[in-house]
Amino acid sequence: MRTQIGIVGAGPAGLLLSHLLHLEGIESVVLESRSRQEIEATIRAGVLEQGTVDVLAQTGLGERMKREGLVHGGIYLRFAGRSHRIPMSELANGRAITVYAQHEVIRDLVKARLNAGGALLFGVKEVGIEDLETRAPRIRYRGEDDAPRELLCDFVAGCDGFHGVSRSAIPSRRRKEYIRKYPFGWLGILADAPPSTDELIYAYHERGFSLVSTRSPQVQRLYLQCDPGDRIESWSDSRIWEELHTRLATRDGWRLTEGRVFQKGIVAMRSFVLEPMQYGALFLAGDAAHIVPPTGAKGLNLAVADVRLLARAFAEFYTSSRCEALERYSEMALKRVWRAEHFSWWMTSVLHRFPDATPFQHRLQLSELEYVTESRAKAATLAENYVGLPFE
Numbered sequence: 001m002r003t004q005i006g007i008v009g010a011g012p013a014g015l016l017l018s019h020l021l022h023l024e025g026i027e028s029v030v031l032e033s034r035s036r037q038e039i040e041a042t043i044r045a046g047v048l049e050q051g052t053v054d055v056l057a058q059t060g061l062g063e064r065m066k067r068e069g070l071v072h073g074g075i076y077l078r079f080a081g082r083s084h085r086i087p088m089s090e091l092a093n094g095r096a097i098t099v100y101a102q103h104e105v106i107r108d109l110v111k112a113r114l115n116a117g118g119a120l121l122f123g124v125k126e127v128g129i130e131d132l133e134t135r136a137p138r139i140r141y142r143g144e145d146d147a148p149r150e151l152l153c154d155f156v157a158g159c160d161g162f163h164g165v166s167r168s169a170i171p172s173r174r175r176k177e178y179i180r181k182y183p184f185g186w187l188g189i190l191a192d193a194p195p196s197t198d199e200l201i202y203a204y205h206e207r208g209f210s211l212v213s214t215r216s217p218q219v220q221r222l223y224l225q226c227d228p229g230d231r232i233e234s235w236s237d238s239r240i241w242e243e244l245h246t247r248l249a250t251r252d253g254w255r256l257t258e259g260r261v262f263q264k265g266i267v268a269m270r271s272f273v274l275e276p277m278q279y280g281a282l283f284l285a286g287d288a289a290h291i292v293p294p295t296g297a298k299g300l301n302l303a304v305a306d307v308r309l310l311a312r313a314f315a316e317f318y319t320s321s322r323c324e325a326l327e328r329y330s331e332m333a334l335k336r337v338w339r340a341e342h343f344s345w346w347m348t349s350v351l352h353r354f355p356d357a358t359p360f361q362h363r364l365q366l367s368e369l370e371y372v373t374e375s376r377a378k379a380a381t382l383a384e385n386y387v388g389l390p391f392e
């Protein structure tokens with residue numbers, strides 16, 4: 001089989017890239033190791049930046065998102081028993097976030113690609129990327145039927161997430177990796193319970209971080225900081241609710257609404273950047289090239305920003321045979337990546353309880369949080385990063 005762009009991974013990065021290329025008249029084939037049912041059921045992100053929402057809407061993917069997504073113009077920071085609203089839209093030129101689950105974005109993308117006759121191959125195995133230094137790279141894999149296959153292409157897009165194979169196709173002497181692990185994880189739940197709040201609450205407490213988010217008028221998404229080595233079995237539903245009540249308690253008697261927990265899981269937290277994001281004919285995008293801790297809600301949004309740049313660079317190549325945009329892809333993408341890395345690290349550092357923290361550090365965190373709520377300049381910095389800096 002032959003195509004113009006071979007895409008490894010059908011996450012938000014791979015699927016959106018394929019969609020954007022199609023709109024530019026460029027062919028692609030997407031190879032995904034999991035099944036369609038699995039990718040459409042994996043619970044992950046929820047917060048879409050203004051720029052992400054605009055890209056999805058402008059490329060024909062906005063219909064359900066506009067109907068079902070929840071637009072928020074602010075967030076609450078909660079600490080020392082009080083909530084403080086950060087009026088993000090007011091501080092960031094009217095820009096807002098939309099809460100719309102990642103798997104809904106995936107469903108919209110898969111549907112759009114299949115309706116347009118796009119080639120999405122699910123359940124592929126043993127993906128290997130070869131001949132990246134040549135003008136004829138190839139992807140070897142086994143199909144769902146186990147038969148060995150080969151995809152010949154002009155370029156390969158590595159969109160296979162943090163645990164994928166494309167990053168390691170770059171020789172180690174040609175890549176630099178920056179990594180920071182955090183000494184805590186997030187326990188996330190979905191619960192059948194009406195919202196306890198009109199906008200997201202990010203809470204800092206001596207017992208650790210917690211977050212109240214939403215999915216729909218009937219479903220809440222809640223997170224709490226836990227030990228990264230914790231087993232989910234040691235967190236009964238009643239222990240989770242008790243911990244959330246303690247960490248989210250306010251002096252004005254605010255109540256968290258409870259409901260049946262129907263999904264729960266623990267994720268590790270890390271920051272990671274690979275430089276450069278390109279090697280020969282291979283271009284990496286999304287989590288394959290960088291990871292942020294979820295506190296800033298940036299991961300999916302960065303994946304969207306990457307593939308927007310990459311699709312434009314491929315379009316320039318195919319319409320004018322010019323390689324400048326492809327050559328600058330990594331540098332341009334990394335500028336945004338490092339801004340998001342800093343913001344996500346900052347949000348994480350100021351809102352979590354570090355196991356080795358001294359009382360001094362605790363007071364510094366409280367002072368920083370107070371300053372955000374009292375200084376318009378500091379709040380504007382949070383707001384413009386959170387709603388997302390405008391795309392180029």
Ligand code: RFL
Nearest residue numbers: 009011012013033045046047160161286287298299300301
């Ligand atoms: P993905 O989504 O991991 O998709 C990669 C796909 O590649 C497939 N794959 C392979 N396919 C073929 N061959 C191989 N060898 C393969 N290896 C892997 C995988 O099966 C998968 O389908 O990467 P992508 O597209 O770069 O997208 C990144 C986002 O998924 C991620 O950054 C976000 O989920 C991060 N994130 C958030 N981002 C936001 O922008 N806003 C949020 O509110 C937000 N909240 C979150 C999050 C991530 C979380 N977790 C679970 C880490 C909340 C959480 C709890």
Ligand code: PHB
Nearest residue numbers: 045046213221294295297
């Ligand atoms: C979510 O709703 O899943 C969510 C919200 C905010 C974050 C991370 C995840 O920072």
